[in-house]
Amino acid sequence: MSQNSTAADRPGIVTLTTDFGVQDGYVGAMKGVVLEIAGSVTVVDITHEIPPQDVEAGAYIFHTAYPHFPDGTIHVVVVDPGVGRKRRGLVVETARYRFVGPDNGVFTPVFQAEADCRMVSLENPEWMRKDVSATFHGRDVFAPAAGYLCQGVEIEAFGPFVTDPVMLDVWAVREEADRLTGRIVHVDRFGNGISNLSEEQVEAAVEGRVVEIGGQIFHRIHRTYGDVVQGEPLLLYGSQGTLEISVNGGSAAEEMGVQRGDEVRLIGKDR
Amino acid sequence: MSQNSTAADRPGIVTLTTDFGVQDGYVGAMKGVVLEIAGSVTVVDITHEIPPQDVEAGAYIFHTAYPHFPDGTIHVVVVDPGVGRKRRGLVVETARYRFVGPDNGVFTPVFQAEADCRMVSLENPEWMRKDVSATFHGRDVFAPAAGYLCQGVEIEAFGPFVTDPVMLDVWAVREEADRLTGRIVHVDRFGNGISNLSEEQVEAAVEGRVVEIGGQIFHRIHRTYGDVVQGEPLLLYGSQGTLEISVNGGSAAEEMGVQRGDEVRLIGKDR
Amino acid sequence: MSQNSTAADRPGIVTLTTDFGVQDGYVGAMKGVVLEIAGSVTVVDITHEIPPQDVEAGAYIFHTAYPHFPDGTIHVVVVDPGVGRKRRGLVVETARYRFVGPDNGVFTPVFQAEADCRMVSLENPEWMRKDVSATFHGRDVFAPAAGYLCQGVEIEAFGPFVTDPVMLDVWAVREEADRLTGRIVHVDRFGNGISNLSEEQVEAAVEGRVVEIGGQIFHRIHRTYGDVVQGEPLLLYGSQGTLEISVNGGSAAEEMGVQRGDEVRLIGKDR
Numbered sequence: 031m032s033q034n035s036t037a038a039d040r041p042g043i044v045t046l047t048t049d050f051g052v053q054d055g056y057v058g059a060m061k062g063v064v065l066e067i068a069g070s071v072t073v074v075d076i077t078h079e080i081p082p083q084d085v086e087a088g089a090y091i092f093h094t095a096y097p098h099f100p101d102g103t104i105h106v107v108v109v110d111p112g113v114g115r116k117r118r119g120l121v122v123e124t125a126r127y128r129f130v131g132p133d134n135g136v137f138t139p140v141f142q143a144e145a146d147c148r149m150v151s152l153e154n155p156e157w158m159r160k161d162v163s164a165t166f167h168g169r170d171v172f173a174p175a176a177g178y179l180c181q182g183v184e185i186e187a188f189g190p191f192v193t194d195p196v197m198l199d200v201w202a203v204r205e206e207a208d209r210l211t212g213r214i215v216h217v218d219r220f221g222n223g224i225s226n227l228s229e230e231q232v233e234a235a236v237e238g239r240v241v242e243i244g245g246q247i248f249h250r251i252h253r254t255y256g257d258v259v260q261g262e263p264l265l266l267y268g269s270q271g272t273l274e275i276s277v278n279g280g281s282a283a284e285e286m287g288v289q290r291g292d293e294v295r296l297i298g299k300d301r
Numbered sequence: 302m303s304q305n306s307t308a309a310d311r312p313g314i315v316t317l318t319t320d321f322g323v324q325d326g327y328v329g330a331m332k333g334v335v336l337e338i339a340g341s342v343t344v345v346d347i348t349h350e351i352p353p354q355d356v357e358a359g360a361y362i363f364h365t366a367y368p369h370f371p372d373g374t375i376h377v378v379v380v381d382p383g384v385g386r387k388r389r390g391l392v393v394e395t396a397r398y399r400f401v402g403p404d405n406g407v408f409t410p411v412f413q414a415e416a417d418c419r420m421v422s423l424e425n426p427e428w429m430r431k432d433v434s435a436t437f438h439g440r441d442v443f444a445p446a447a448g449y450l451c452q453g454v455e456i457e458a459f460g461p462f463v464t465d466p467v468m469l470d471v472w473a474v475r476e477e478a479d480r481l482t483g484r485i486v487h488v489d490r491f492g493n494g495i496s497n498l499s500e501e502q503v504e505a506a507v508e509g510r511v512v513e514i515g516g517q518i519f520h521r522i523h524r525t526y527g528d529v530v531q532g533e534p535l536l537l538y539g540s541q542g543t544l545e546i547s548v549n550g551g552s553a554a555e556e557m558g559v560q561r562g563d564e565v566r567l568i569g570k571d572r
Numbered sequence: 573m574s575q576n577s578t579a580a581d582r583p584g585i586v587t588l589t590t591d592f593g594v595q596d597g598y599v600g601a602m603k604g605v606v607l608e609i610a611g612s613v614t615v616v617d618i619t620h621e622i623p624p625q626d627v628e629a630g631a632y633i634f635h636t637a638y639p640h641f642p643d644g645t646i647h648v649v650v651v652d653p654g655v656g657r658k659r660r661g662l663v664v665e666t667a668r669y670r671f672v673g674p675d676n677g678v679f680t681p682v683f684q685a686e687a688d689c690r691m692v693s694l695e696n697p698e699w700m701r702k703d704v705s706a707t708f709h710g711r712d713v714f715a716p717a718a719g720y721l722c723q724g725v726e727i728e729a730f731g732p733f734v735t736d737p738v739m740l741d742v743w744a745v746r747e748e749a750d751r752l753t754g755r756i757v758h759v760d761r762f763g764n765g766i767s768n769l770s771e772e773q774v775e776a777a778v779e780g781r782v783v784e785i786g787g788q789i790f791h792r793i794h795r796t797y798g799d800v801v802q803g804e805p806l807l808l809y810g811s812q813g814t815l816e817i818s819v820n821g822g823s824a825a826e827e828m829g830v831q832r833g834d835e836v837r838l839i840g841k842d843r
Contacts, residue, residue, distance in 0.1 A: 031826035043336060045329065051621075055636030055810075056586065060619030062640030065585060065616070069642070073616065074336070077330030079322075082762055083821070086331065094326030098333030098440070100340070111821065114796025164796035166811035169640070219322035220353055254385025254435035269327075269437035279354070279382065312606060316600065345607070345615065347600030350593075365597030369604030371611070490593035491624055525656025525686070525706035540598075540708035550625070550653065 041263075042071045042180040045099060047092045047152055048108040048168060049080035055223030056166065060106075060173040063159070067177025083111035085136050086200050087290075090216050094270055095141035096127070106168075106176045107131035114164035119171055120195060121188045122178070128185065130175045132167070135198035153189035201226045210235075210296040214243075214275075214288060221281025223288035227273040239298025241265055243275055244286065255279070313451040315340045318363045319439060320351035327437065331377075334430070338448025345370075352383035356407050357471050358561075361487050364410035365541055367398070377439075377447045378402035383506040383523040385435035390423030390442055391466060392450070392453060392459045399456065401446045403438070406469035424460035470524040472497045481506075483544075485514075485559060488521040492552025494559035503567055510569025512536055514546055515557065526550070584613045584722040584807045585641060590650040590710060598708065602648075602715040605701070609719025616641075625653035627678050628742050629832075631757050635681035636812055638669070648710075648718045649673035656706035659696030661713055662737060663721070663730045670727065672717045674709070677740035695731035708779070743768045752777070752838040754815075756785075763823025765830035765833060769815045774838055782838025783807055785817055804843065819837035 033242045034210060044064050050056040061073050078190040080088040081099060090111035096105050103126075110117075110132045124144040129137055130152070141147055155162070157178045162170040167195040175186045175188060210228040223243070232239070232251065241248045251265045255278040258264045263286060268274035273294065282288040304405075315335050321327040351359040359380035367376050379543045381403045381507075381555050389404040397416040400408055401423070412418055427435070428449045433441040445457060458463060474497060475482040483498040494514070502521065503510070519556045522536045526549040531537045534557060539545035544565065546553045553559040586606050592598040594747055600628040603615050615812065618637045622630040625784045630651035638647050645668075652659075652685045660675040666686040672694070683689055694713060697704070704712040717730060723760035744769060746753040754769040765785070774781070783790045793807045800806045806829060815836065817824045824830040 045333075047329070052619050053618075053621040053633075054758075054760045055618065055633045056760075058616075058637030059640045061616050061618075062587075062637060062642075062645075065645075066640060066642045070614075072336075072341075072343070073618075074329075074332050075323075075346075076326065076332075077323050079324040091324075091326045094327030095333060098330045098337060100333075100337045103333075103336075112798065113796035123590070162811075163811040164808065167814075169811065174727070216325075218325045218327075255595075256383065256386035266435065269434040269440065271434075274436075316604075318600070343612075343614070344608075345600075345603050346594075346617075347597065347603075348594050350595040362595075362597045366600030366604060369601045369608060371604075371608045373605075374604075487596075489596045489598075527654065527657040537706065540601075540705040540711065542705075545707075 042068065043074055043099060043103045044068070044071055044097065044106045044176045044180065045074045045076050045103060046078070047076040047088065047095070047106070048078045049082050049084065049088060050078050050108070050168065052078050053285070056168065059169045060081035061171055062174040064177045064180075067174060071177075071180045080109050080115065083109065085109050085111065085197055087135050087216070089136045089138050089198060092136065093143070096140070097143070099127070101126045104128045104130065104176050104179050106172050107136050108168040108172055110134065110167060113167050118192070119167065119175075120192075121147050121152050121175055121185045122147055122149040123185045128179050130172045133196050135196045137195065138198040139194060139201075141197065149192055150185050150193060151189040151192045153218065154187060157183060157188055163214050203227060203231065208297060212273075212294045212296070213293040214290050214294060217283045217288060217290055220286075221277070221283035221288070222268065222293065223275040223282050224268055224270060225273045225275070225294040227294055227296055229267045229271050229273075232273055235296055235298040239296060241273065242295040242297060244288065244292060246286070305569065312347055313339065314374040315339070315342055315447045315451065316345045316347050316349040316351070316370060316374060316376045318366070318377070319349045320353050320355065320359060321349050321379070321439065323349050325358065325438065329523050330440045333357065334444040335448045336441055338445060339451035342448075342451045351380050354380065356380050356382065356405050357445035357469055358487070360407045360409050360469060364405065364414070365409070368414070370398070371379045372397045375399045375401065375447050377443050378407050379439040379443055380407050381438060381495060382406065382550050383426060384438050385467040389463070390438065390446075391420050391463075392446055392456045393418055393420040394456045399450050401443045401450070404467050406467045408466065410472075412468065414468060419456065420463055420466060421456050422460040422463045428454065428459055474498060474502065479568060483565045483567070485546075485561050485563040485565060488554050488559060488561055491555075491569065492548070492559070493539065494546040494553050494563065495539055495541060496544045496546070496565040498565055498567055500542050500544075503544055506567055506569040512544065513568060514568040515563060517557070573786075584610065584646040585616055585787050586587050586610070586613055586718045586722065587616045587618050587638065587641060587645060587647045588620070589618040589622065589630065589637075589648070590620045591624050591626065591630060592620050592710065593651070598710065600818050601711045605711055605715040606722075607717045609716060610722035613719075613722045620653050622634060623682065624653065625654065626649050627676050628740060629758070631678045631740060632682050632699045634678065635685070638682070639685070641669070643668045646672065646718050647671045648714050649678050650710040650714055655709050660734070661717075662691050662734075663694050663717055663727045664689055664691040665727045668814065670721050672714045672721070677738045678739065683737060683739065690727065691734055691737060692727050693731040693734045698727060698807040699725060699730055706826070708843055722804050744768060745773065750839060754836045755837070756817075756832050756834040756836060759825050759832055761831060763819070763825035763827075764810065765817040765824050765834065766810055766812060767817070768837040771809045771813050771815075771836055775813055777838055777840040781838060783815065784837040784839060786830065786834060788828070
C-alpha cells in the first residue's frame with residue numbers, strides 16, 4: 031500500500047456511512063473517536079440515513095458513493111443489526127482503499143467490483159476502545175480501527191486473514207430464454223426507481239425488446255427526464271448506468287407505486 | 302483573482318447546497334469527486350434539504366449562508382430540475398467567491414448583491430467527468446468544476462463568457478400609493494414566516510403604519526420573541542434584516558397557517 | 573491551556589450541536605462565520621436535529637458525543653429558546669475543552685462531569701459580529717466566539733468570570749428505602765429507551781431486584797439485543813453505561829410506547 035506516502039502528501043480521509051441517523055449523539059461520538067486517534071484527518075459524511083438495520087440498502091447506497099473518493103480513503107460502514115453477537119468485523123484492503131465494518135454483506139458490491147481484496151477479521155483488542163460496549167461497535171471498534179489505519183497500522187495487525195466474507199445475493203439478474211428479470215434495487219429521494227439492469231444488458235437485447243414494470247410496458251428508453259412531457263413516466267439509464275423508472279417533474283414512487291424489490295422484466299432475445 | 306495566494310495560506314473551501322437529501326449516495330459521490338480532484342480542500346455542507354427541484358427555495362436559503370464564508374470559498378449549488386436538457390451550467394466569479402451550478406435562477410440573489418460578477422457558460426468537457434450522465438450533473442459537471450477551480454483553473458477555461466443569466470423575479474416588493482406588498486419568502490424550521498420587506502422599507506413608512514398578514518393586523522414590531530407572552534404571535538426583524546412573523550415559543554406556520562407566498566402588506570405612506 | 577501548542581500541532585476542531593435542523597441556511601451561516609474568523613479549522617457537525625428549543629434533549633445528546641473529541645476541541649451548542657432576552661451566554665473552559673453556548677442548562681452534564689470548570693459570561697462585543705441580531709446568536713455571538721477561541725483569544729477576554737450557571741435538575745435518581753426511581757432520559761432513533769440508572773446503581777442492588785417500566789416487570793438484564801428472540805423486549809446496559817429498554821430487531825418506542833420521562837423503578841435493597 032502506498033498509504034504512508036499518500037499520508038505525507040495530504041491528510042487522510044475517513045468516510046462514514048451508517049444507519050444511525052443524526053438526531054442522536056452516535057455519529058458525533060464516532061467522529062470524535064476517529065479525530066482523537068488520527069489527528070488531522072478529514073471525516074466526511076456519506077450518509078447516516080440508511081434505513082435502520084437495512085444492510086441491503088446500506089450496501090447499495092454506499093457503493094454509489096465510495097468509488098469517487100481519492101486513493102487512500104478509509105471507508106467506514108456501520109449498518110449492524112448483529113452488533114454484540116458473533117458476527118465478525120472486517121478490515122478490507124483493495125488497491126485504492128481500506129474498508130471497516132461488520133461482516134454482514136454490506137461490502138458485497140466492493141467484493142464484486144474490486145479485483146484484489148485482502149481482508150482480516152477485526153479481533154485485536156489493542157485497536158479497540160477499552161470496555162467495548164455490546165451495542166455500539168461503531169464507536170468502540172470500527173471508528174478506532176479507522177483511526178489506527180490512518181495512523182499507519184497495517185491491516186494484518188487487526189486480526190487473521192479471512193477469505194469467506196458474507197455476501198448478499200440480492201442484485202443478481204435472472205436470465206431466461208427470452209427475458210432478463212431484474213428488480214428495483216433502490217428508490218431515491220426523487221422517487222426514481224433504480225434497477226439492476228445495466229445499459230449493456232438492455233442494449234444487448236434484440237430490437238423488439240420491451241420493458242415491463244408493474245404490469246406497465248415501456249417500448250422506449252429515453253435519455254433524460256425532459257424527453258417526455260411533465261408528469262409522464264419514462265425509462266432512462268440513470269447515474270449508475272442502470273435502467274431507471276422516473277416521472278418527469280414527479281415521483282415514480284408516489285405516482286406509480288414503484289418500490290424496492292419490484293421486478294423489472296426485459297423481454298427480447300440477446301443479439 | 303487572488304485565489305492562488307489564498308490557497309497557499311490555507312486550504313480551499315468548497316460549500317455544497319443541493320436538493321439531493323442525504324438518504325441516497327448522491328452527496329457522498331459529489332464530495333468524493335471534489336476531494337479526488339482538489340486534494341486537501343475542505344468540503345462544507347450548507348444544506349442538502351432544499352425541497353426537491355425548488356429553485357426558488359434553494360436560491361433563498363443559499364443566500365442566507367454564502368456571504369458568511371471566507372474570501373476564496375467556492376460555492377456549489379445544485380437544484381436542477383432541468384438537468385440533461387438545454388439549460389446551461391455557470392461558473393460565476395465575484396470579488397470574494399466563485400460559484401458553480403445550473404443557470405436556472407438559483408444564483409439570482411448573488412447577482413443582485415454582488416457588484417462585479419463575471420460568468421461563463423460551463424461547456425468545456427475537459428473539466429467534466431468522462432461519460433457525463435444525463436441525470437447527475439452534480440457529480441459529473443459541477444463537482445469537477447469546483448475541484449478544478451480549487452486547483453487553480455481560471456473561469457475562462459470553462460467556457461465562453463455570458464451576460465444573460467436566468468433571473469428569478471420572486472423577491473420583488475410591489476409599491477402602491479399607500480402600501481408596500483411583499484410576501485413570505487421562506488418558512489423556517491421553527492415555523493417563522495420570513496418576508497422580503499426590509500427593516501429600511503418598513504421603518505421608512507409613516508408612524509400610522511400597520512402590517513397585514515393573512516387578514517390579521519399588526520400595529521407593533523417587537524425586538525425579539527420574548528417580548529410577547531408565550532404562545533402569542535408577533536412581528537420582528539429576523540436575522541436577515543427583514544420582517545418576520547413568529548409565535549413566541551411556537552410555530553407561526555402551524556398555529557397561524559403561514560405559508561411561503563403569503564402576501565405581507567405594509568400600509569402607511571413613506572415619510 | 574495548552575491550546576496554542578496544540579494548535580501548532582494540528583488545526584483546531586470546532587463541533588456544532590444545534591436545534592436548527594438542516595433545511596434552512598442557519599447552520600451554513602454558522603460554519604461560514606467560524607471559518608471566516610478561524611481559517612483552517614475543522615468544523616464538525618455533532619447534530620442539528622435537537623428537537624426545537626428542547627434544552628434537556630440537547631444537553632443529553634451533546635454529552636454522549638463531546639467527551640470523545642481530542643483535547644483542545646471547541647464545542648458550540650446552540651439550543652436557545654431564550655435568545656434575545658436576558659439569558660447569558662457562556663464560554664466554559666475545562667482541562668480538555670472549551671464550550672460556547674447559552675446559559676440555560678445545556679451544559680449541565682459538562683458541569684457534572686468535569687472537575688475544573690472556569691467560565692465567563694459572554695458579553696464583550698469585540699468578539700461578536702457587528703449588528704448582533706435579536707434572534708440568531710448562533711451566527712452572531714456563539715460562532716464568532718468559537719472562531720476567536722481558535723485564534724488564541726483567552727476566555728477571560730470574553731467577559732467576567734461567573735460561578736452560577738443554570739443547571740438542569742432532570743437526571744437525578746430518586747432513592748427510597750427499597751427502590752431507586754430513574755427515568756427514560758432519551759429515546760434514540762432505533763426506539764431504544766435510555767434510562768439514567770447506571771450499571772453501578774443497578775448492580776449494587778440485592779439479588780432479588782426487579783426493574784419495572786410502564787407496568788412491565790423485568791427480572792433479567794441481558795448483554796446485547798440478540799440475547800432474546802427477535803421481537804422480544806429486553807433490558808441491557810447501553811453504550812452510555814446505563815440501563816436501556818430495547819426490542820430485539822424492533823423499537824421499544826413503537827412497540828411498547830416507551831417515551832422520554834417514563835419512570836424506571838429498580839426494586840431491591842442495596843447490598
